[in-house]
Amino acid sequence: MSDSTRTxxxxxxxxxxxxxxxxxxxxxxxGNPVNSGQVEQLFAAVRQAGRxxxxxxxxxxxxxxxxxxxxxxxxxxxxxxPAFIDDLADxxxxxxxxxxxxxxxxxxxxxxxxxxxxxPLACAADVVLAAESAKFSLAYTKVGLSPDGGSxxxxxxxxxxxxxxxxxxxxxxxxAEAQAAGLVARVVPAExxxxxxxxxxxxxxxxxxxxxxxTKRLLREHAVPSPETALRAETLSIRGxxxxxxxREGVTxxxxxxxxxxxx
Numbered sequence: 001m002s003d004s005t006r007t008x009x010x011x012x013x014x015x016x017x018x019x020x021x022x023x024x025x026x027x028x029x030x031g032n033p034v035n036s037g038q039v040e041q042l043f044a045a046v047r048q049a050g051r052x053x054x055x056x057x058x059x060x061x062x063x064x065x066x067x068x069x070x071x072x073x074x075x076x077x078x079x080x081x082p083a084f085i086d087d088l089a090d091x092x093x094x095x096x097x098x099x100x101x102x103x104x105x106x107x108x109x110x111x112x113x114x115x116x117x118x119x120p121l122a123c124a125a126d127v128v129l130a131a132e133s134a135k136f137s138l139a140y141t142k143v144g145l146s147p148d149g150g151s152x153x154x155x156x157x158x159x160x161x162x163x164x165x166x167x168x169x170x171x172x173x174x175x176a177e178a179q180a181a182g183l184v185a186r187v188v189p190a191e192x193x194x195x196x197x198x199x200x201x202x203x204x205x206x207x208x209x210x211x212x213x214x215t216k217r218l219l220r221e222h223a224v225p226s227p228e229t230a231l232r233a234e235t236l237s238i239r240g241x242x243x244x245x246x247x248r249e250g251v252t253x254x255x256x257x258x259x260x261x262x263x264x
Contacts, residue, residue: 150230
């Protein structure tokens with residue numbers, strides 16, 4: 001398909017032009033929260049990119065944030081929070097698995113904060129580009145939960161102890177720090193991010209699709225031989241914590257904008 005085809009949906013916009021599929025999170029007013037509607041639409045968009053034969057997939061976002069992470073309000077108001085989170089994590093992990101397994105090269109563009117599940121979602125890309133304003137945060141333990149979305153696989157990019165620090169202490173990783181760690185390929189001023197993405201896409205499009213796909217497969221399989229196993233372990237962990245007293249307290253305290261009181 002060489003001509004542009006566009007489908008707009010509530011939280012995700014998809015477009016395809018000349019070998020490049022662009023998937024954009026468009027719930028910017030709310031910070032592009034990860035919820036069941038968003039991940040359903042993300043999955044449909046990634047599958048559409050495969051049907052379109054995309055050489056490159058660009059994952060980007062509108063608004064001040066790439067993504068604030070999981071929609072805690074939706075979690076708190078669900079009838080069964082453990083079941084809700086189990087379903088949401090499994091659906092998100094299908095998206096992450098599709099991006100990892102896709103023969104297309106995935107390029108993400110991160111502006112503002114990528115927090116919680118937004119962090120590993122951005123880093124499911126093969127090439128991560130960031131604005132100077134970008135920050136990355138794994139804040140799960142602050143709400144009594146454990147990381148999901150492929151967070152455990154960040155160890156392969158960031159190293160064990162840096163990932164532990166981010167996950168346990170809730171520290172922010174700046175764009176410059178992420179680049180120094182090897183996670184982010186390029187850091188540019190916010191106004192130059194779109195042009196930086198276009199330059200990387202142009203470089204990829206003129207290359208050998210078969211060589212790029214084979215290279216991605218070889219390197220990713222060496223780094224994480226079974227990503228689905230890691231993702232399933234994350235689902236089971238966060239589901240269990242969602243049913244705990246600390247998990248309920250963490251989510252409630254966050255929504256009430258007060259410090260959580262954990263009893264462990």
